[in-house]
Amino acid sequence: MAQRTVLAILFEGVQSLDVTGPVEVFAGADVLSPGAYRIRTASLDGAPVRTTSGLTLLPDESLTAAPDPDILLVPGGTGSLRPDPRLVDWVREHGPRAGRLVSVCTGAAVLAEAGLLDGRRATTHWAYCDRLARDHPAVEIDPDPVYVRDGHIATSAGVTAGIDLALALIEEDLGRDTALTIARHLVVFLRRPGNQAQFxxxxxxxxxxxxxxxxxxxxxxxxxxxxxxxxxxxxxxxxxxxxxxxxxxxxxxxxxxxxxxxxxxxxxxxxxxxxxxxxxxxxxxxxxxxxxxxxxxxxxxxxxxxxxxxxxxxxxxxx
CATH class of the missing domain: 1.10.10.60 (Homeodomain-like)
Structure with missing residues (x-):
């Protein structure tokens, strides 16, 4: 089984749970199936970032040094609503190279700013759907689902929806039994189907x-x-x-x-x-x-x- 690299992007004003939720899911999968995933985190300059809750996250490396991953995770947070232009440029260049490009919550705004959602169906946290639709009319925003998959790009709703999407990806990669075991350890549903309503x-x-x-x-x-x-x-x-x-x-x-x-x-x-x-x-x-x-x-x-x-x-x- 080939190892899949998961790269989570960090930036100032990131929502910590958008990062740690999916990362914990992939880490759990790697415990059950050693070597299944290699998890990395990276910020623009490799420097620590402060989350919206005040926690500080220390990345593994800078984005410029990070290899193109199999799964690129773009979390949300206040920093994603007015993203650093350098971050947008990096995502615009490297996002299409990722095997699967995943956003959590308002991370969809970064993908939209990079032009990667144009002509695609996407979702985000319900409170920001109208704003995303207004700012990016070329994107088809669906405010209802927990997550939406369109080609190799997957966007998810607010915060814990990133866990649902990560479990769905692991079920796809490693099977239902592995995903179910992880869900039980985290005390969450195995999955809410993508078309399940956010509310x-x-x-x-x-x-x-x-x-x-x-x-x-x-x-x-x-x-x-x-x-x-x-x-x-x-x-x-x-x-x-x-x-x-x-x-x-x-x-x-x-x-x-x-x-x-x-x-x-x-x-x-x-x-x-x-x-x-x-x-x-x-x-x-x-x-x-x-x-x-x-x-x-x-x-x-x-x-x-x-x-x-x-x-x-x-x-x-x-x-």
Whole structure:
């Protein structure tokens, strides 16, 4: 097995987790498969850099001395939003030579500034998608996915999405078992598929101010298979159905029905990805009642039925 070199770029104002998250994943893979990856870090002049959190990172070398890597990792952080022109020039020259060019969070801004995302589909942290689209109209920005792969270039969303993308690359290189072992050690999901939304329903919706409504949100998340009709939820909140529906939307920014639909879909997706449970059982525990009802929900939201979703996003082998 040929060793793959991973080079992480460091710069002033880098987000530390954008670097250390993926690096820890690749380092874990190298422990399980010795010699699989050689991890290096480099800054423009080889000098230490200060991260956004105040930590100081010491690179292995300068970018001018670094060989062209198999995987070039461009992290985000405040320093990536107005990148040093020398850094942009280096990425413009060396990025196309990398086997795979990967950005985490706002690292996509460096790739865009270098012209490497023109005509490509990409993503970044949700808070900067509009800015990236405005500054680089030649780039097709998709604000929803956890990560996007377009040819040899992969861009990922905010911070921990870099871990998801690194796990996906390791699964591609070394297999699911290795990626799963690393994920378990890091106590994270094996992977969120690239088309998984950056926000779960719980994150996308605002947390309600009033405790009865917060209790309803928790109840929905913990028991997606329960009776989650507006009438049942309103009774739990001790409100009339009409008052409850109006208050829930006002405080969360989402109707009760929409919130329930999102939670049930996410629950079913996790079970399809991470378990061997049958479609009928998943449809029941996720609150759909029947496989046909779940199939309709998946086709409407994702454009694919549950069985096909499982085939695409969960290998046949059971962990």
């Amino acid at each position: 779960s329903a719980q994150l996308e919706a605002q947390t309600a101010h009033r405790e009865p409504l917060r209790d309803v949100q928790r109840f929905i998340t913990e028991r997606p298979g329960a009776d989650l009709s507006v009438e049942a939820l309103a009774a739990r909140a001790r409100l009339s159905p009409r008052h409850f529906a109006r208050a829930f939307r006002a405080e969360t920014g989402m109707t009760p029905g929409r919130y329930v639909d999102r939670v049930r879909l996410e629950h079913a997706r996790r079970l399809l990805e991470d378990t061997a449970d049958g479609i009928e059982e998943i449809s029941r525990t996720s609150g759909y009642g029947t496989p046909e009802a779940m199939r309709r929900a998946f086709v409407k939201a994702l454009g694919t039925p549950p069985a096909e979703y499982r085939r695409r996003f969960r290998p046949a082998t059971t962990p």
